[in-house]
Amino acid sequence: MASRFTFLVSAGSNWLAFAATLAVSFFLTPYLIDTLGKPRYDVWCVVEAVLAYFTLLDMGLAACLVRYVAKHHAVGEREPLNRMASACLALYAGAGLIAFAVGAPLAAVLTPSLDAKLGGDGDVLAFMLLMLANLAVTLPLSVFPSVLDGLDRYAAKSAVRIGFLAVRTAGIVWAVNHTSSLLPLAVFYTLANLGEHAAFAVLSFRFLPGLRFRWSLVDRDTLRHVRGYSVDAFLAMLAGRVTVQTGAILVGLFLPAGQVTFFATAGRLIEYAKTLLRTITATLTPGVSAMEARGDWPGIARLMLTATRWVLYIVLPVNVGLWLFGKPFLARWVGPEFVTGSFPAVAILAATLSLGVAQSVASRILYGLGRLRLFARLALAEAGLNLALMLSLIRFGVEGVAVAVAVPNVLFCIAVLVYTGRVIGLNLRAYLAAWLKPLAAVSVPSAMWLLMGEVPPSWPGIFGGIAVGLVPYAVLVAAMELAKRKRKPADDRPPIVAVHATTPIPVFQPRSGGSR
Numbered sequence: 001m002a003s004r005f006t007f008l009v010s011a012g013s014n015w016l017a018f019a020a021t022l023a024v025s026f027f028l029t030p031y032l033i034d035t036l037g038k039p040r041y042d043v044w045c046v047v048e049a050v051l052a053y054f055t056l057l058d059m060g061l062a063a064c065l066v067r068y069v070a071k072h073h074a075v076g077e078r079e080p081l082n083r084m085a086s087a088c089l090a091l092y093a094g095a096g097l098i099a100f101a102v103g104a105p106l107a108a109v110l111t112p113s114l115d116a117k118l119g120g121d122g123d124v125l126a127f128m129l130l131m132l133a134n135l136a137v138t139l140p141l142s143v144f145p146s147v148l149d150g151l152d153r154y155a156a157k158s159a160v161r162i163g164f165l166a167v168r169t170a171g172i173v174w175a176v177n178h179t180s181s182l183l184p185l186a187v188f189y190t191l192a193n194l195g196e197h198a199a200f201a202v203l204s205f206r207f208l209p210g211l212r213f214r215w216s217l218v219d220r221d222t223l224r225h226v227r228g229y230s231v232d233a234f235l236a237m238l239a240g241r242v243t244v245q246t247g248a249i250l251v252g253l254f255l256p257a258g259q260v261t262f263f264a265t266a267g268r269l270i271e272y273a274k275t276l277l278r279t280i281t282a283t284l285t286p287g288v289s290a291m292e293a294r295g296d297w298p299g300i301a302r303l304m305l306t307a308t309r310w311v312l313y314i315v316l317p318v319n320v321g322l323w324l325f326g327k328p329f330l331a332r333w334v335g336p337e338f339v340t341g342s343f344p345a346v347a348i349l350a351a352t353l354s355l356g357v358a359q360s361v362a363s364r365i366l367y368g369l370g371r372l373r374l375f376a377r378l379a380l381a382e383a384g385l386n387l388a389l390m391l392s393l394i395r396f397g398v399e400g401v402a403v404a405v406a407v408p409n410v411l412f413c414i415a416v417l418v419y420t421g422r423v424i425g426l427n428l429r430a431y432l433a434a435w436l437k438p439l440a441a442v443s444v445p446s447a448m449w450l451l452m453g454e455v456p457p458s459w460p461g462i463f464g465g466i467a468v469g470l471v472p473y474a475v476l477v478a479a480m481e482l483a484k485r486k487r488k489p490a491d492d493r494p495p496i497v498a499v500h501a502t503t504p505i506p507v508f509q510p511r512s513g514g515s516r
Helices: 002-036 038-058 061-074 078-117 124-141 143-150 154-178 183-207 220-254 259-281 284-293 297-333 337-341 343-369 373-396 398-424 428-452 459-485
Strands: none
Touching (some): 002 038, 002 154, 038 124, 038 220, 061 078, 078 124, 078 220, 124 143, 143 154, 154 183, 220 259, 220 373, 220 398, 259 337, 259 343, 297 343, 297 398, 297 428, 337 343, 398 428
């Protein structure tokens, strides 16, 4: 019961913090587009996409630090914990210096092209350099939220994030109301970010009084552990950046002004929907690690089926809703021109939504098992195909770039699901059966929405139309799940292939060290 409560608190607080960020972004996006204008907002999107690549200098250190803080704190090993924290801080500091050393010349190269979109306003370089400096300082400060995660202090961390989100949002709104320059936005963003990480530092030392950072604690053995754990996580992160961010950069550089705003709006809408559920599935990883330690492979398989079924219950109506309500939603949210400018890309990218969320369950299981080598290489293959298709299809505009993103992602998701099933010994037929109830249930709101026709582009019309389908859907899902609970427990166990909790399975055990 304590473990279940901890999981619910962790998942709930993570979800709440992201939901708050999503809500702010939802309402702030049309305001910024209207106040800044599309050319200046284009620059914002391109700079944001470029800086996202520099977050790759995290190098998987955050995931590494979370694991070892949790491990050493659980058994009271303070010195190894401080060695790991000191090593990660040293690596982060070096990464911050590299980010600024590489980013400053890159900013100078990109500035003329971006400045031309604003008619030679002249504040683009200062804006980029300040945002880059903010990133360079944030990298070493990232040890503190990672320490809080390792201590399972998700609720405290989320409270800080939500508080400073309010401060940052208020500062941005004030800035755009008092100046047309991008630079004040960067100033408020940086100050709020530094304050947020200072609060994380205070909480880290409070919850872990013995936490120390010293250069003398950094040794080769600890650095070897860091490298072994983080390489595959870094490669997967690299591939993710290419997949998510490259489209906005290429659209901004090669298509006319305003097109990047259309593409970025479509991409963000889909990514927000995916990430909203990934904040929940991310909390599956510790439980998977515990079950692996006990040799409970059938339990891992059941967890995959249960988690998949529930995330599909949530995401499938969202997926269908994007197709059927996307046009009035965009018209009301950001303006009528986005119906023609963004909706085709939304419709294409939405084809990856349900499969992508189901795949996130599988990827969390792979993270929990430490089976990231093939996963990372599949992600790199997706990124490579993504880039090749973008360069080939960008001449077809925003829709071509959306196709270039969607096709590799679908192939990647299928490959990850198949691989995860093989790792945990899950029968493919049993896995596909987990999709049947959600797919059957979503047919009800889909049919009602289709019969209802297109709703007017107003919030009452949109949300009222959505509710017409979701209310009977929720009742149907509840009835299906209650009926399922009445069955005998044995009936709920999926077929497992060649895996038994009492049988050693060396072939499924992750290798140690760098092979993770």
